Amino acid sequence: MTYRLNRFLLLWIGVLSLLVSYGYAQEKTDASAPAEEAKQLTLANAAMCESIKEYIPQNPGIVFSTAIGKILCLTVFDPVPQKTVIYHNWYRNDELITKVKLTLKPPRWSTFSSIQLRGADKGPWRVEIADQEDRIHKILRFSITD
Amino acid sequence: MDNMIFFLSTIRWQDVFDIALSGYLLFRLYVLFRGTNVFRILIGIALLWFFQRISVSIGLIVTSWAIQGITAVAALIIIVVFRNEIRSVLQAKNLKSIFWGFPRSVALTPLEIITDSAFELAKKRIGALLVLPGNEDLTEAVHSGIPWRGLVSQEMILSIFWHDNPVHDGAAIIQGDEVKEVGVVLPLSHREDLPSDYGTRHRAAAGLAEATDALVIVVSEEKGKVSVAKGTDIRVVRQKDKLNEILQNHVGFSTKHWGRIRKEKLELGVAAVVSFVFIAGVWFSFSRGMDTLMILDIPIEYMNRPPEMEILSTSANAVSLELSGSGALMRSLKPEQLKVRLDLAKGSVGANTFSITPDKVSLPPGVFLKDIQTDAVQVTLDVPVKKQLPVQIDWAGTLPQGLLIAEASYEPQVVQVLGSKRILDKISTIYTEKVIVDNMKESGTVTAKFALNPASLRIAPGSKDRVTINYVVKKREVEE
Numbered sequence: 001m002t003y004r005l006n007r008f009l010l011l012w013i014g015v016l017s018l019l020v021s022y023g024y025a026q027e028k029t030d031a032s033a034p035a036e037e038a039k040q041l042t043l044a045n046a047a048m049c050e051s052i053k054e055y056i057p058q059n060p061g062i063v064f065s066t067a068i069g070k071i072l073c074l075t076v077f078d079p080v081p082q083k084t085v086i087y088h089n090w091y092r093n094d095e096l097i098t099k100v101k102l103t104l105k106p107p108r109w110s111t112f113s114s115i116q117l118r119g120a121d122k123g124p125w126r127v128e129i130a131d132q133e134d135r136i137h138k139i140l141r142f143s144i145t146d
Numbered sequence: 147m148d149n150m151i152f153f154l155s156t157i158r159w160q161d162v163f164d165i166a167l168s169g170y171l172l173f174r175l176y177v178l179f180r181g182t183n184v185f186r187i188l189i190g191i192a193l194l195w196f197f198q199r200i201s202v203s204i205g206l207i208v209t210s211w212a213i214q215g216i217t218a219v220a221a222l223i224i225i226v227v228f229r230n231e232i233r234s235v236l237q238a239k240n241l242k243s244i245f246w247g248f249p250r251s252v253a254l255t256p257l258e259i260i261t262d263s264a265f266e267l268a269k270k271r272i273g274a275l276l277v278l279p280g281n282e283d284l285t286e287a288v289h290s291g292i293p294w295r296g297l298v299s300q301e302m303i304l305s306i307f308w309h310d311n312p313v314h315d316g317a318a319i320i321q322g323d324e325v326k327e328v329g330v331v332l333p334l335s336h337r338e339d340l341p342s343d344y345g346t347r348h349r350a351a352a353g354l355a356e357a358t359d360a361l362v363i364v365v366s367e368e369k370g371k372v373s374v375a376k377g378t379d380i381r382v383v384r385q386k387d388k389l390n391e392i393l394q395n396h397v398g399f400s401t402k403h404w405g406r407i408r409k410e411k412l413e414l415g416v417a418a419v420v421s422f423v424f425i426a427g428v429w430f431s432f433s434r435g436m437d438t439l440m441i442l443d444i445p446i447e448y449m450n451r452p453p454e455m456e457i458l459s460t461s462a463n464a465v466s467l468e469l470s471g472s473g474a475l476m477r478s479l480k481p482e483q484l485k486v487r488l489d490l491a492k493g494s495v496g497a498n499t500f501s502i503t504p505d506k507v508s509l510p511p512g513v514f515l516k517d518i519q520t521d522a523v524q525v526t527l528d529v530p531v532k533k534q535l536p537v538q539i540d541w542a543g544t545l546p547q548g549l550l551i552a553e554a555s556y557e558p559q560v561v562q563v564l565g566s567k568r569i570l571d572k573i574s575t576i577y578t579e580k581v582i583v584d585n586m587k588e589s590g591t592v593t594a595k596f597a598l599n600p601a602s603l604r605i606a607p608g609s610k611d612r613v614t615i616n617y618v619v620k621k622r623e624v625e626e
Contacts (some may be wrong), residue, residue, distance in 0.1 A: 050622075059622050063541045063551040063583055094574050124540045124577050143541035145583060 041084060041104070043137040045076040046129055055110045062142045066117045073127045073140060078108035086137075088113040089128040092121065117144060160511060165429050169422035174245060176417045180281075184228045191220050230283040256298050256323055257393040261386050263303035264363050264372045273347055273367030274307040275317035275332065278396055280359030284319065287357045291319065291327035298323050307365075317350065317362070333357055340380070343369075351375040361396040363389070431472065438476040439516065440469050444484045444507075446523060450491035457490075458526040458566050458602075465502050466519035475512045483510045493527045495567070500525060528566035532606050535563050535576040537613055540597065542580040546587050554617040561596065562606035569600060578613050589618045 049057035050068050057074045064071050073088050088100040090113070100113035115121075127140045179185040194217045201210035225232070260276060267274045277284070292313055296302050298320060306328050307314045313329035320326065335352035344352075351362035355375035362375040373382045374392050383389045443464040448457060465486045469476070485508045488500050501522045504515055537559055545551065561576055578594035593612045596605060605611045 059550055061550040061552050061620075062539075062554055063545060065545060093577075094572075122542075124538050124575075126538065126575070139536075141538045143539065145542055146544040 039081045041077060041080060041086075041131060043075060043129060044078040044108075045074075046138050046140055047074050048072070048127070048140050048142045049074060052112060064117070064142060064144050065146060066119055066122060066144060067146075068117065070114055070116055071142075071144075072112045072114040073129075074110065074112040075102075075129055076108070076110045077104050080104045080106045080109045082106055085132050086111070087128075087130045087132075089130060090115060091126045091128065093123055122146065158511075161429065164511075165422065165426050168429075169418075169425040172425060173418045173421040176421065177414070179231075180417075184224065184231050187220070187224050187228070191217060191224065194220065230285055233283075255320065255393070255397050257390055257397065259298055259300055260303070260320065260363070260393060261390045263300045264365055264389060265386055266300060266304060267307055267365040268370045268372050270304075271367055271370045272304070272307050272309070272365065273314075274303070274363070274365040275330075275347060275351060276303070276363040276365075277317050277319045277330065277332070277354065278361045278363070278393065279319065279321060280361065280396070282358045282360070284354075284358055284360060287354060288317075288319075288330045288332055290316065291330035294318070294325045294328045296325045298325055317354075332362070344380075348373065348375075348380065352378075352380050355380065361393070431474070437470050438473045440476050440479070441519070442467055442469060442479070442481055442484065444481060444486050447485060447487045448490050448525070449487050450489050452490065452493065452527070455490075455493065455495065455527045455529055456566060456602075458528045458568060460526070461524035462520055464520075465507075465523070467507060467515060468517040468519060469509070469513050470516050471513040475510075479510070479513060484508065484513075488523065488525070490525065490527070493525060495527055495529055497524055497526050499523070526568075528568045530564060531567045531570055532562055532564050533570040533573075534560050535573065536560050537596075538575050538577050539594065539613070539615055540577045540580050541583055543582040543584040545583050546585075548622055549587065549619050550622045551583065551586065552618045552620040554615055556613050556615040558610050558613065562609045563598075563603055564606045565600075565603040569603065578615075581615065586617065586619055589616075591616050 047057040047060040048062065048064070049072055050059040050061075050064070050070075052058060052072060052074055055074075055076075057072070073090075075086070075088070077086070083103070083105050086102050086104060088102065089096060090098045090100070098115065102111040102113065104111065113127075121144050124141070124143050126142070129137045129140070131137065175188075176185070179188065194213055198210050198213040198217060201213060255278065260278075264274070264276065277288075294306075302325060303318070305311060306318050306325065316329035317332050318325050318328045319330055332350035333353040334346065334349045335356055337352065337356075340349065340352060345368075347366070348364050351364040351373070352375050354360055355362050356378055359377075364373040364375060364380075365371075366373065371382050372384075372389060373380055374389065376392075376396065383392065443466050445464050446460070446462070451457065467484065467486070469479070469484075471479070486502065487506055487508070488502075489506075490498075490500075499522050502518050502520055504518070507515055507518070509515060537556065539554060539556060541551070563570065563573075563576055577597050579597045581592060581594050592615050594615065595612055598604065
């Protein structure tokens with residue numbers, strides 16, 4: 001009798017062990033998928049605007065008057081897998097005017113750069129949003145007018 | 147001696163040919179027109195030109211101006227007045243006779259028959275006028291002639307001037323062995339030095355002889371004398387032999403045949419030498435006369451450009467050349483007569499420097515290159531390529547108060563552009579022409595052309611040349 005009980009317990013222990021090991025393996029696989037996705041730095045939003053209020057761009061547009069005095073380029077990255085830097089490259093008529101280095105921190109990060117507007121700045125502009133591998137995530141095109 | 151050797155060494159074969167050809171043409175003009183009034187007038191015009199140059203050189207303003215005017219008018223008059231003579235030389239003769247050979251009067255005229263006829267007419271006291279033309283055309287000098295075209299014979303000449311013949315009153319023109327016209331009315335001479343006993347017949351003979359190079363035989367009805375009029379000379383001829391000799395001299399054949407040929411050859415030889423010396427003098431005054439220096443800017447012609455390349459830019463479009471030559475040549479020099487050619491066959495992409503050497507300069511004869519003031523020209527060559535560029539709208543103007551253009555979509559977003567590689571490598575965006583925002587009060591659509599800068603850029607075939615823009619206008623939010 002004792003022998004039969006032992007054999008039964010051993011069988012169940014074996015079955016449970018298999019189930020536990022399978023379940024663990026399954027759990028491990030499910031957990032690794034989001035981890036892989038999280039490695040990609042992703043630009044969630046980018047806009048040219050007149051100002052920023054509570055991380056929301058105010059008066060986003062593509063034509064800005066020099067009269068407003070200042071414009072900003074807001075970029076929102078989500079997710080940010082690890083601490084890194086991005087660049088806002090400001091061009092006027094294909095000429096690089098300024099290159100602004102900005103730091104991003106996990107898990108998500110909003111950041112911006114800005115320029116002061118002068119009369120001489122009128123013309124077509126673009127801001128290239130690039131990471132540290134010089135991969136361009138987006139180009140924002142706009143004009144500065146009277 | 148050294149100077150002479152240097153001078154001879156500078157003469158090209160073209161110069162020798164130039165002088166020979168022009169000299170020969172002048173000599174041919176002399177051969178064709180000698181003995182005619184045209185030739186005398188040509189000499190007159192040449193003298194006028196000579197006097198005009200002298201009056202210019204010594205500063206006679208009005209005289210030189212007047213002679214210049216007369217010379218110009220005289221050249222025109224000679225063509226109008228002597229059109230018949232010119233036509234008879236250029237038209238009646240074949241091309242070979244214009245450029246080769248020496249025209250002589252037809253020697254087939256039966257002179258003895260004419261001589262015998264003249265004296266027979268004189269013996270019978272029959273008045274007569276016999277005209278033997280020279281080189282000049284008589285059409286303008288005479289009129290009212292009746293065509294006859296009969297072979298010359300004593301009987302025919304006697305019958306023409308027979309009293310009862312209706313045409314006996316005029317002159318008979320004898321050309322070759324043919325009586326060409328009869329009853330011809332000749333122009334009367336108005337000279338006052340002619341003997342008083344000369345009647346109308348003699349005055350007619352003198353009149354034609356003065357006006358042309360024809361010889362006229364006059365048979366006096368009253369005195370039974372034979373006279374000959376040639377040029378301004380009119381004289382009685384008493385012997386047949388003398389008349390025969392005069393006629394032979396006139397038509398170009400005489401018993402002193404070889405002597406006359408020698409004389410004619412000598413005359414032509416002198417004329418040929420004078421022609422060549424004259425032309426050589428003119429050539430010398432043109433090409434080796436007073437040295438004049440001149441600086442001209444000559445446009446560069448680029449040749450043999452590799453077909454796959456285009457000229458992007460050049461450091462100079464013209465080359466300054468310092469030239470020398472005679473004053474007459476330099477004054478008449480035109481920039482289009484000079485060429486500076488650069489061979490681009492060995493050019494490569496990028497900046498190429500080409501030296502301007504004398505072998506790249508072509509000059510008209512008689513003009514010499516003293517210096518090239520532009521040593522080298524830099525030519526930038528490039529290969530045309532096609533590049534896809536993103537399009538960007540170039541907004542301009544002033545937005546209406548309180549509004550902003552929030553976003554815009556446009557088509558096409560990229561466009562293929564053709565242009566030189568060096569230019570396109572520096573361009574990463576193609577902009578539209580300025581899109582004015584002043585009247586954009588609400589959302590809408592506009593179109594705009596591309597601003598191709600530099601102008602050498604082109605939109606590739608198949609790409610749209612305009613951009614359609616849909617824009618969204620919103621109210622600006624004013625911060626509180």
